[in-house]
Amino acid sequence: MAHFVIVGAGECGARAAFALREKGFDGDVTLIGAEAIAPYERPPLSKDGSGQAPDPKFVAASERYQEQSIDLRLDTTVTAIDPVAKAIRLSDGHMLGYDKLLLATGATARGLPGADGTSDRIRVLRTHADAVALHAALHPGRHIAIIGGGFIGLELAATARMRGADVTVIEGLPRVLKRGVPEEIAQAITERHRLEGVDVRCGETIRSVREETDKVIIGLANGEMIPADLLLVGIGASPNIGLAEAAGLTIDNGIAINERLETSVSDIYAAGDCCSFPLALYGGRRVRLESWRNAQEQANLAAANMLGEGAEISAVPWFWSDQYDLTLQIAGLAEGATTHIRRDLGDGAFILFHLDESGRLLAASGIGRGNAVARDIRLAEMLIAAHAHPDPGALEASGIKLKSLLAA
Template sequence: MNLADAPLVIVGAGHAGGRAALTLRAEGYRGRLVLIGDEPHAPYERPPLSKGLLQGTVELANCNVCDHAQLAELGIEHLTGKPVTGLDPQQHRLRFADGSGLQYARLLLATGGRARRLPDVPAHLANVFYLRTHDEALALRASLQPGTRLVIIGGGFIGLDVAASAHALGCAVTVLEAGSRLAGRVLPERASGALLELHRKQGVDVRLNVAIEAVQGDLCAASVRLVGGEVLACDLLVVGIGMQPNIELATAAGLDVGHGIRVDAQLRTSEPDIFAAGDVCEFRLHPQGAFQRQETWRNAETQGRHAALNLLGGELPFEGISGFWSDQYDWGLQTVGVISHTEPSASRAMPGGGFLLFYLNADQHLQGAFGWGQGNSIAKDIKLCERLIANRGPLSVRDLGDAGVPLKHLLRS
């Protein structure tokens, strides 16, 4: 089998896949390059969907990683409306739904995921929305009118972003969370408490430890009945209960999968010419660490770039420092590194009621930090924390907790 003339192929034209394609061209690859996506749009970033795009302050062009003109100019073949239904690693070949096929030299799987469905919500109800794609965001935006009674199932970041955006548009918002706190899977307890206080202050009705018995209505969702009997009337229902990674193609092809497509330090799958990146990629931060996925802008950006370098023959280990941010009303939160589900090693009060939380490992090295503050006030401190993590030097708990000791001084020492 001669693969000398076969293209590099990327399955998944979201943020990670788009960034990988652009990086391949920027690094000098001039061969045939094929980018395959489910959506008709050019690659775009997803965070604005639940914020600016939902509120009508930005449009798709503001979210693009690149546009169709750039793809054409760079000679990147962008295939849409041609679903990939099969992968044969031994033959280096993809199969499409129409029966045609495409051979590849090397392949990147950046298949992302889809909104997780709630089984008890009938699929035919016209006013039930999920939010994962640009078109879903546009459909929801058209329905968010002042006075609309909106019930949101899920108190993670999608649910909270939609709550803040809908509230800004004049909707009456109720958030239903099954757990004991907001965004409990990814945030420290103190951060969850700050989010809860903020949303309730804004007038959002947030319910914790809620169990849903039924969504009621014939053609549309008219109400949500809770276990215990309470009925919440609604004009719209948004379900934001997480993302389901698209691993089916990899699973059927016999690749090693867990909760995502598993890769080694180079983002290579169990097949040597197939790589994975972005939301669907399950990787280890350290050789002995547990496998994890990261559904963040930063991870899509950095892994897309990194996978492209290794598609070109590099053997570079992925050593990115994780992190994410979210804007909630006029407050912002940011994390960097690994936030453990334990009490922070130290905390620091910030002006205006914000705070920083620090997480040290057994060697007193900073492994993660969380910041909460008005506007973008904690961004500089989080950047300093990232440098402290990279330095891997021992730190004093007392100094970290003392607002009078600038973090840049700890960096120098």
């Protein structure tokens, strides 16, 4: 009987295990996770603005793994892969053979440069344990400093303010969300954070970080010293490639896979945050995506291809972020766009359409309260997938339905 092994029990790995069963695989499935709790979703860790300690949002109830005959091994570390013997070594020294192997090892939050890991007053957010540790500090009367004006940093800033803490965000680049978000949307988000009382500092260089008994002192290059009760480091994440690299797999901004999620070694696949892949929709450009939807989509694709379906990546990249009552959604990749067209939707909501020099729609970025931009972003996503060249005037005119452009 065939044995499929999945290393990494996060969103991607867990959903791939269930997808194998849904597609009729009746062999053995082993799902291995380093954390001690069952697979859970990560987006709620930074987006929960309630006053309660965050509970894990599990991918599936524990009994479902048993019902589907998935051997879930938690609190277990894989120390090596032997591609020749087609086996992995576990932290207890045992070897586990596989017929096909999926690496869904995810990513690790980057720590503060020059600092030795985290401490009680210097923290990152990647795991449920991180979120629980952060919770106690997010309350009125505490001052939270956040290094990094990306999505994680800003979502944590919103969460901290919603819980009553004072917040300072320090970003080294000239504006927040410099990578991947248009300036108009970044400006709208910055204004909202400042309206909520967040002190947003852009273009600042950090000269020093000193941890004291009851606070952390952040020294800026301009000589200013910022004291905080807690420092959150939100400067991105690095793909977990150690196992793959040691086993001789090709690495290129993550574990390099082809359009079928195959690595450079036979019968080893990779999916989710840990890998980079070519997007035919964008001329084969190699990208690495850290997103909830990408983890889900590649989980299903990995399961299909481990079963020999030969399916290729075709999904349009999509990302969202919740901050206060605002939701930001992005479909596609705007790199290479030469024209940016704005469509106003009312009540402050708007979408920016990004077209290349030929007029092809590459991406759409929208922001508004609640689900204000959701429908139009979904339609834009379909236009992007169709390689559409929509009329710029029709994109700008809010009275013209995007659905009509799709039909055309």
